[in-house]
Amino acid sequence: MSLSMAGALNRGLADALEADDRVLVFGEDVGPLGGVFRVTDGLTARFGERRVFDTPLAESGIVGTAIGMAMNGLRPVVEMQFDAFAYPAFEQITSHLAKLRNRTRGKVELPVVVRIPYGGGIGGVEHHCDSSEMYYTHTPGLRVVTPGTPEDAYHLLRASIDSPDPVIFLEPKRLYWGKSEVDFDAGVPMDRAVVRRAGSDVTLIAYGPMVPVALETADAAREEGWDVEVVDLRTLSPFDDETVAASVRKTGRAVVVHEASGFCGYGAEVAARLTERCFHHLHAPILRVTGYDIPYPPPKLEEHHLPNTDRVLDAIARLQWDDQVDGVVGVA
Amino acid sequence: MTTVTSTGRGLLPTAEPLALLTAAGEPVAAPALPMPGDEVLLDLHRRMVLGRRFDAQATALTKQGRLAVYPSSRGQEACEVGAVLALEDRDWLFPTYRDSVALVTRGVDPIETLTLLQGGWHLGYDPYEYRVAPQCTPLATNTLHAVGLAHAARYQGEDSVALVLLGDGATSEGDTHEALNFAGVWQAPVVFLVQNNGYAISVPMSKQNAAPSLAHKGIGYGVRSELIDGNDPAAVYATVRDAVQAAREGGGPTLIEARTYRIEAHTNADDANRYRDPAEVAYWLSRDPLDRLEAYLRSRGLLDDARRDAVLAEAEAFAAKVRDGMNADVEPDPAELFEHVYAQPTPALREQAAQLAEELR
Numbered sequence: 001m002s003l004s005m006a007g008a009l010n011r012g013l014a015d016a017l018e019a020d021d022r023v024l025v026f027g028e029d030v031g032p033l034g035g036v037f038r039v040t041d042g043l044t045a046r047f048g049e050r051r052v053f054d055t056p057l058a059e060s061g062i063v064g065t066a067i068g069m070a071m072n073g074l075r076p077v078v079e080m081q082f083d084a085f086a087y088p089a090f091e092q093i094t095s096h097l098a099k100l101r102n103r104t105r106g107k108v109e110l111p112v113v114v115r116i117p118y119g120g121g122i123g124g125v126e127h128h129c130d131s132s133e134m135y136y137t138h139t140p141g142l143r144v145v146t147p148g149t150p151e152d153a154y155h156l157l158r159a160s161i162d163s164p165d166p167v168i169f170l171e172p173k174r175l176y177w178g179k180s181e182v183d184f185d186a187g188v189p190m191d192r193a194v195v196r197r198a199g200s201d202v203t204l205i206a207y208g209p210m211v212p213v214a215l216e217t218a219d220a221a222r223e224e225g226w227d228v229e230v231v232d233l234r235t236l237s238p239f240d241d242e243t244v245a246a247s248v249r250k251t252g253r254a255v256v257v258h259e260a261s262g263f264c265g266y267g268a269e270v271a272a273r274l275t276e277r278c279f280h281h282l283h284a285p286i287l288r289v290t291g292y293d294i295p296y297p298p299p300k301l302e303e304h305h306l307p308n309t310d311r312v313l314d315a316i317a318r319l320q321w322d323d324q325v326d327g328v329v330g331v332a
Numbered sequence: 333m334t335t336v337t338s339t340g341r342g343l344l345p346t347a348e349p350l351a352l353l354t355a356a357g358e359p360v361a362a363p364a365l366p367m368p369g370d371e372v373l374l375d376l377h378r379r380m381v382l383g384r385r386f387d388a389q390a391t392a393l394t395k396q397g398r399l400a401v402y403p404s405s406r407g408q409e410a411c412e413v414g415a416v417l418a419l420e421d422r423d424w425l426f427p428t429y430r431d432s433v434a435l436v437t438r439g440v441d442p443i444e445t446l447t448l449l450q451g452g453w454h455l456g457y458d459p460y461e462y463r464v465a466p467q468c469t470p471l472a473t474n475t476l477h478a479v480g481l482a483h484a485a486r487y488q489g490e491d492s493v494a495l496v497l498l499g500d501g502a503t504s505e506g507d508t509h510e511a512l513n514f515a516g517v518w519q520a521p522v523v524f525l526v527q528n529n530g531y532a533i534s535v536p537m538s539k540q541n542a543a544p545s546l547a548h549k550g551i552g553y554g555v556r557s558e559l560i561d562g563n564d565p566a567a568v569y570a571t572v573r574d575a576v577q578a579a580r581e582g583g584g585p586t587l588i589e590a591r592t593y594r595i596e597a598h599t600n601a602d603d604a605n606r607y608r609d610p611a612e613v614a615y616w617l618s619r620d621p622l623d624r625l626e627a628y629l630r631s632r633g634l635l636d637d638a639r640r641d642a643v644l645a646e647a648e649a650f651a652a653k654v655r656d657g658m659n660a661d662v663e664p665d666p667a668e669l670f671e672h673v674y675a676q677p678t679p680a681l682r683e684q685a686a687q688l689a690e691e692l693r
Contacts (some may be wrong), residue, residue, distance in 0.1 A: 024487075038490050050487070056517055061476055061510035068480020071465070073488065088506070095470050096477070104673040140673050165674035191678075216634075238678035304494040 006176040008150035009039045009115075011184075012157035013077065017047050020075065023161060025052045027079030027115075028063055036081060037117055037176055061088040063114060064125050067096055070110040077161055083118040084127035090135070097166045098141030112166045113157075118146075119209040119259050121174035121306055123299040129173075130296055131260035136168040137237040137269075144237040145190065146170040148211030152234055154189030163190065170236075172209035193240040195247060199229035202253040202316055205244060205270055207233040210257045210307060219313040226316055236266060244270070245277045252283040253319045259308050262290035284320035343549035343556050349591050350568060351561035353617045357627025365570040370634055376417060376565045377629060380409040380622050383433035385647035386442060389654050390432065390449070394600040398658045399453045403430045407563075409593035411497075411527045413437050414568030417497055418576055424485075426465040426478040426496040430527075434497060438464055442650070444658035452664045463492075472502040474504035475511035475524060482515075482522040482579075493521045493579045495572065501532025503546050512553040512587060521579035523572060524555075525589045527562060527595035534607040550587035562590025563621040566628075593619070639687050666692060 003011065018024045025043060026037075032056035034041030043052040051145035057063050059080055066076035080086035086093075093114065100108045120129035138146045143165050147153035153171070160167035196220050197209065206214035211232045231247050233240065248254045254274055256267035267288035274286055289307045295304045352363050359367065368376070387406050392640045393399040405412050412433040416425060419438075426436050437446045440462045447456025448467060463526055465481075468474035472591035478496035485492045502508055515522050526546050530537060543549060549555030558575070560567045568590055575586035604613075605606035629635035670677050670685040677685065 056510070056513050058513065060507055061514050064473060064476025064507060064510070065419075065480030065483065065514055068477035068482070068494075069484040069487075070480075071459070071477065072481045072484035074484045091470060092473060092476065092507075096473060099454075100466065100675070102672045104459060104672075105453065105455070105668070106675075107458045108466070109675070143674070146569040193480060238680060241679065 001182060002179045003150045003180065003182045004177050004179045005147065005150045005153045006037055006039050006173070008154040009157055009181050010041055010043070012154045013040060013043060016077070016158060016161045017043065017051055022073060022075045023077060024052070024069065024074055025077045025079075026055050027056060028057050035079060037173070039115070039171070039176075040079070044171055044199070059086055060092050063089040063092040063097060064110075065101070066112045067092060067110060070112050071108055073265045075111045075161060077113040077115065080114060080116045082124075082128045082134045083116055085131040085257060086114070086116050086132065089114075091134070093142070093168070094139050098139045101165070102141060104174070109164050111161075111164055111170045112318065113160045113169050114167070115169045115171060117176075117191070118170045118173050118174045119174060120296060120302050121209060121259075123302070125299065126296065128252050129302070131258065131291065133170055133236055133260060134264065134266055137266060141166070142237060143167045143190070143235065144170065145235050146172065146208035147234060148175070148196070148206070148208055148232045151182045151186055152188055152232075154182055154184065156190060156234060157184060159190045163182060165200050170208060173175070174209050175212070178212075185310040191235045191240060193233045193235070194232050195229060195243070196232045197230040199251065201225040201227045201251055202255065203229045203231055203244075203247045204255050204257060204312065205231050205233065206257045207236060209259055213259055213307060213309060213312065217309045217316070220309055220313060221316055224317075226311070230314070230315050239269070241273060241277065246254065247298045248278045249273050249281040252281050253311060254282075255287045255289060255315045255319070256286065257312055259291050259306055262288050263293045265290055287315045287318065289315045333676050336362065340594060343551045343554065345545055345550075345557040345559035346588070348572065349559050349561040350567055352566040352627050353564050355623055355624060357565075357624045357631065362498065365567070365574060368566055368569050368573075370632075372417065372569060373625065373629060373635060376413055376569060377622075377625050377635065378646070379413040379417065379437050380470050380565065380625065381643045382647050382650050383409050383413055383437055383645070384622060385604065385651050386436055386654060387433055389651040390446060391596070391600060393446075393655070393658050397615075399446060399449045401599050401601055402449055404594070404596035404597045405433050407620070408434060408527055408529055408592045410565040410568045411525065411562050411592055414524050414565045415495060415497070415572045418569050418572035419493070421463070422490070422492040423576065424463045424465065424478070424481055424494040426474045426494060427467050428474065428497055428499065428502070429467050429469050430472075430499065431497050435467070437466060437500060437655075438462055440464055442654045446654070446658060452662065469577070472498055472505035472507040474498070475508050476514070478522050479511050479518070479520050482520040483518050486521055491521075491580050493523065493576045495523045495525060497525050497527065497575065499532065500526060500528040500530070500537060500540055501535065502526075503549060504532075506538055509549075509553070512550060512555050512585075514542070515585035516554040519582070519584035522585045523575045523579055525572060526587070527587045527592055528589050529592050531594060531598070531608065533598045533602065536607075542547050544587055545588035547587060555585050555587050557587045557589070559589050562592030563624065565625050567620055584594045584625060592621075620672045625680065
């Protein structure tokens, strides 16, 4: 059936709540309102206030109590209303959620999912558009997942709720409303990237909000004579070295695309890993197309900040297609 | 509506700390709570003696390099022991790094208790075996875990209660306030025991708090609050017992401030002479919780020299067991570093584990 990502997530939560009494959904405004993005729409009516409920407005409190509930056998799925609003919970996430399994030598398992709408492109004002993935991917003990399609959103959310490890589930806000077909029986594993579109000349590596941009770029690049492969990472931590490296070994060129600032961004890790693993297959340096190293801009300026098809095409053009080209290749 | 305790009070704590025994060990006139039974009082005494000896032994082990660090709770035994004995086996304890005496009182193996401070691993015991959460080093974060766990207990139809320990400094942290608020809104079966020992490392109460008491902080969250003499083991036991019972019966959370004193420095690495007057320590030594209980038990004819000597001998044997256990060189296995990061090691962690194994070959 055709569903928006918000609809697919809603269905994923409902199916998880239906399947397991230990699953609870809570956060700010997730009850009768259904969340500011309506991802939890109708869940309180269907499952009752005991299972799906509004909490006091306190993100550390939401994650901290979820940890205690998970210690006592429940599987909380909590919502942080916006990316930057999750920062008050940072200590609970990094010092406890990520570490308790390790501290207790595996005795305490915390199957908690922290859902965070993230990223820009929706005209949001300050603190509503951060790409905060690196804060979480840099923390051992967390799984970090971000879907790029409604179908992946459904399956990855179900898999995250079933995961014995804590999962930071990053939902690209700008993709909430676009619809596409969702096959509820499709096999979508966690921890595996997917080749979203096959190609032979260059690999575009994208995730979450940048997956459609990468796919559009691949279409546009065909007119330039480049056959572009698009890899959608889906799970940012752990990283699927196997799938990504296989693609880059095949194409010999790679561009990583993300909204977050480039400096110490996720693309730096991807480029480093691929260089370490695929150096002798590379015909050009791995380039990054990212947001600038600036605080997220105001709505009227965000289009200048966010990577777009033109910027990705420019990067592809700089991948030393001509053997005569030499010297430093700039970073987009 | 918040249920009142058996003392009949509402949200407001008393102006003066509740006590059952005076500093000299005499029963107070018109006590607010009934005196615990003789068996409980004798158990409190025995556990406090054991706890104090354990604490001294742990401090000695830091001098021998067997422990990386030890935060002493000497002088706080009434809280450490009284609060824990007020729990049932099915209840949960959420301790901080200063609560090792509470752990051994709960029955946690003393060697397992000290694993964290020894540096062998971040935790030595199985939290589910003792219903004791990992000792919390960041301040106040455990208050939220306790509220969540207590809420989950009730969700699953259990009548267990969570007791969370925190210090005066931790009441300034945001998590304490979020936890009190969540506990109040959810009416969670949780008891907050603040051991106000006067100092957050070096910072005194006067720079920590402007409220009439730390217990007053419960009012704003609709949480019933008590202010008690934290060096009165009978009062600590009776108050926590009462709060736990209220929580178990659906009466919601309680915040208890216990006024006590940290006789030693913050840890063995700290120098308390830089920030407090020895006369102040001397005053608190004269209010010693163990002396107080012994005086009362002797006046009641419940304790004599023979019984006291027997308890002291048991404490020496306990200390010897701790010494022997800590003197045994148990080398942690480096391979374990990679085992418990995720349920299953990731491919990258397997590679790193192999790399370290190769280095160690």
